[in-house]
Amino acid sequence: xxxxxxxxxxxxxxxxxxxxxxxxxxxxxxxxxxxxxxxxxxxxxxxxxxxxxxxxxxxxxxxxxxxxxxxxxxxxxxxxxxxxxxxxxxxxxxxxxxxxxxxxxxxxxxxxxxxxxxxxxxxxxxxxxxxxxxxxxxxxxxxxxxxxxxxxxxxxxxxxxxxxxxxxxxxxxxxxxxxxxxxxxxxxxxxxxxxxxxxxxxxxxxxxxxxxxxxxxxxxxxxxxxxxxxxxxxxxxxxxxxxxxxxxxxxxxxxxxxxxxxxxxxxxxxxxxxxxxxxxxxxxxxxxxxxxxxxxxxxxxxxxxxxxxxxxxxxxxxxxxxxxxxxxxxxxxxxxxxxxxxxxxxxxxxxxxxxxxxxxxxxxxxxxxxxxxxxxxxxxxxxxxxxxxxxxxxxxxxxxxxxxxxxxxx
Numbered sequence: 001x002x003x004x005x006x007x008x009x010x011x012x013x014x015x016x017x018x019x020x021x022x023x024x025x026x027x028x029x030x031x032x033x034x035x036x037x038x039x040x041x042x043x044x045x046x047x048x049x050x051x052x053x054x055x056x057x058x059x060x061x062x063x064x065x066x067x068x069x070x071x072x073x074x075x076x077x078x079x080x081x082x083x084x085x086x087x088x089x090x091x092x093x094x095x096x097x098x099x100x101x102x103x104x105x106x107x108x109x110x111x112x113x114x115x116x117x118x119x120x121x122x123x124x125x126x127x128x129x130x131x132x133x134x135x136x137x138x139x140x141x142x143x144x145x146x147x148x149x150x151x152x153x154x155x156x157x158x159x160x161x162x163x164x165x166x167x168x169x170x171x172x173x174x175x176x177x178x179x180x181x182x183x184x185x186x187x188x189x190x191x192x193x194x195x196x197x198x199x200x201x202x203x204x205x206x207x208x209x210x211x212x213x214x215x216x217x218x219x220x221x222x223x224x225x226x227x228x229x230x231x232x233x234x235x236x237x238x239x240x241x242x243x244x245x246x247x248x249x250x251x252x253x254x255x256x257x258x259x260x261x262x263x264x265x266x267x268x269x270x271x272x273x274x275x276x277x278x279x280x281x282x283x284x285x286x287x288x289x290x291x292x293x294x295x296x297x298x299x300x301x302x303x304x305x306x307x308x309x310x311x312x313x314x315x316x317x318x319x320x321x322x323x324x325x326x327x328x329x330x331x332x333x334x335x336x337x338x339x340x341x342x343x344x345x346x347x348x349x350x351x352x353x354x355x356x357x358x359x360x361x362x363x364x365x366x367x368x369x370x371x372x373x374x375x376x377x378x379x380x381x382x383x384x385x386x387x388x389x390x391x392x393x394x395x396x397x398x399x400x401x402x403x404x405x406x407x408x409x410x
Contacts, residue, residue, distance in 0.1 A: 011134060012033075012237045013239065013240045013241030013258065014134070014138050014251065014254070014255060015141070015148065016030045017241045017245060017251050019084065023081070026366055027366050030238065030242075031238050031358035031359040031360075031361060031363075032085065032359050033085060033238075033358075035355050035356070035357075035358055036085050036089050037089065037095075044096055044097075045096070045343075045346075045348055046341070046344040046347075046348065047344070048096050048101045048340075049101055049341045049344020049347075050341055051097075051340075052101055052105045052340035052344070053338065053339075056172035056173075057102040057103065058167050058168075058170040058171075058172055059167070060097055060101075061163075061167045062098070062166075063097055064094045064098015065094065065098050065159050065162065065163035065166065066160060067094030068091055068098065069156045069160035069161075070090070070156065070160070071087055071091040071094055072087075072152050072153070072156030072159060073152070074086075074090065075091065076148075076151075076152035076153035076156065077153075101343050102340075104119070104327045104339075106173075107119055107122055107327075108339045109339065117273040117324075118273075119324035119325075119328050120270045120274070120324040121269070121273070122269075128266050130266075134255055134262060135259055137151060137255075138251060138254070138255030138258075139252070139255075140154075142252075207334070207335030207336065208333075208334040208335055208338065208395075209337075209338050210341040210345060213333075213334045213338070213342045213345075216333075217395070218333055218393060218395045221389070221391050222326075222330060222346065222388070222392050223349045224349055224353070224385070224388050225387075227353035227385070228384045228385030228388060229386065229389075230350065230353070230385075231356075231378055232296055232378035232379070232381065234357045234358050235357045235358055235360075235374075237358075238358040238361070238362070239365070240254060241258075243299075246370065247303075249305075253305070257311075261295075261315050262316065264312065264316025264320060265316040265317070266320065267320065268316065268318075269321075271320070272323065272325050273325075273328070275287075275288075276324070276328055276329075281325055281332060282329065282389050282390060282391075282392045282393065283389075283390065285322055285325045285329065285386075285389040288317070288321035288322035289322050289383075289385055289386040290318070290383065290386050291314060291321070292317075292318025292319050292382060293379045293382040295311050295312075295313075295314030295316075295318055296375055297379055298310050298314060299315070300375045300379075329392070330342060330343060330346065332394075360374070360377070361375065361377075362374075364377070
């Protein structure tokens with residue numbers, strides 16, 4: 001996920017500053033790029049989930065990285081606003097096909113008892129990559145270093161170069177290798193009776209179909225909770241660098257703040273995974289998303305580097321702790337058999353909300369001259385998402401239809 005997610009989303013605020021310098025586009029125009037990525041996510045999410053369940057994560061990652069790499073090379077050649085939007089749509093398509101839905105489906109199928117922690121470790125690794133890549137990208141795109149065009153082209157070439165090796169290393173699901181989730185081996189003994197359990201058997205997990213999940217309130221509360229709490233993340237990715245430049249700071253200052261919240265988020269992936277396994281996962285989500293909102297309140301009133309770093313710590317802790325749980329709760333509630341489809345469908349309402357985040361913040365800044373009210377609106381949506389998580393109680397297990405038993409008269 002590092003190579004596919006970090007340059008596209010986490011570095012967006014750095015690309016935005018470089019594009020602002022070269023083309024003079026306003027904040028609304030720059031923010032629309034991330035909006036178009038969410039159009040792609042909303043339209044393609046269900047298809048990406050279906051394809052993941054159908055062909056497996058390995059092929060999805062290969063296809064996605066090849067598209068993403070080509071799109072980054074194209075991004076390095078853009079000459080106008082519409083080429084920029086086209087590049088970002090293509091990059092989002094590659095990232096969607098080869099990253100989040102396929103990788104989250106892979107982890108959900110390989111882990112059951114330790115799912116939250118496994119997702120935490122995976123996301124921590126991704127944030128570790130971001131911690132290294134963000135300062136490097138921030139340094140490289142400066143005009144007196146490589147410049148943003150050459151940096152984008154090099155990233156695209158690297159993505160294409162690693163596509164095949166990474167895909168070959170992926171194992172789609174444990175059953176393909178004679179294993180059960182969590183690496184358990186099938187019990188060689190006869191299957192236990194209904195009221196018995198083998199010591200090394202995984203916990204029974206009731207799998208919902210996609211249509212069954214869609215009929216539960218929990219599905220929609222989780223989807224909208226995820227969307228509301230992601231709006232501010234997308235806005236931060238698009239506008240943090242521009243906000244800091246507005247306040248007189250340099251691009252490298254913004255890159256360091258991004259690095260701090262990325263480092264904190266990296267550690268809190270594991271904290272979130274641990275807490276989500278100890279208390280009801282919906283309450284853990286509400287706690288971490290509220291911490292994320294508190295960080296944005298600090299950002300709104302930040303007037304010194306130390307305050308920006310305080311924002312980074314609070315926001316990183318909330319964002320990091322929340323991150324693995326937004327996926328784990330779906331696996332815990334709905335099972336893994338149709339997880340790709342369920343996750344794909346849940347991206348539709350989420351992406352409808354994300355469509356408006358970055359351009360709304362950009363438009364409010366253009367109209368009002370600063371980001372204060374814009375990010376306070378994001379705080380409100382964040383807290384609305386926390387409320388959705390609190391209400392998302394575990395759904396009742398689906399009632400499976402069974403054939404009526406025939407009776408015979410002797």
